[in-house]
Amino acid sequence: MPDFKKQLTTFVQMLRNIEDEFKLHSLTPNEQAVFYTILKSNDVCNITKIVDKSGLSRSTVYKTLRKLEENNLIEAFQSQSDKRESIVSLKV
């Protein structure tokens, strides 16, 4: 006797395979929040602005920025006017 729930689980698995194939979930929700905050700022963005706009803690933002930088999605550089401040921008 076939199992209805098992068949639905296989169906959901098929939908997840599509996600995997097209890498729809390659960014975590935190990464998405930071990425879209930078995207919405149009130009360059400093870390304080990302913390304010994304609603994430400073340490989470730093951790997330490092991951986005590793994935080659953003680049961070030192501000010319204030050497203590880091500026980030999209690398696309």
Place this chain on the structure above:
Amino acid sequence: MNSISDLKYFLEVSVTTFVSFNLLYIIWIFFIISSETASGFNGSIMYVPHAARVLTICYFGISAIPALYAAHVFCTFVIGGAYGLNNLLLFDLLGTSLLSTTSVLIALYAMAGLGFKIRTLPFYEFTKDSVYLDLGNHKHIIMVTVFSAAVHSLSLYVYNYLRAISSNPEMFIRFFVGDILGTLVTIFTLSFMLFAFFRER
């Protein structure tokens, strides 16, 4: 005990099939068909309810056939009729619904003849050489979609020709493309929805 669980399974499959076909049919009527009727109806270029046929028959097997047939007749007669899409006689409505409902089943048996078999269907022997269709793999589902769209469009074209309903070859092309596009759009939309709304955060 077995007959109760059999009945429960049949009811679950029937309700899921009937509701999903109706839902997709209503979406098709409201969002897609309204933009297509201007130049006369020769078959939809994006027939999303075909996804319900493919998915329910692939995952639930022949248990889904009665509900799928009922949903097909109900939607064409009641909903389609209300929107002026059903110009068929009752005999033709029942005939085309039967062809549409069984098109996926026929396609699956045709594929089985070519060596691609599916575990949810009985009636033929599995051998060591059988290549099983993986229901968790969307590429296999897409392959079934293409085969079933071909069977569906061809059978309806032949039926329409023999019954002198229509002999326009454009209808064959539009049914074929419409079934494939409609199913792909439905599957990909469901996948995006799963990603957007149901993934754990």
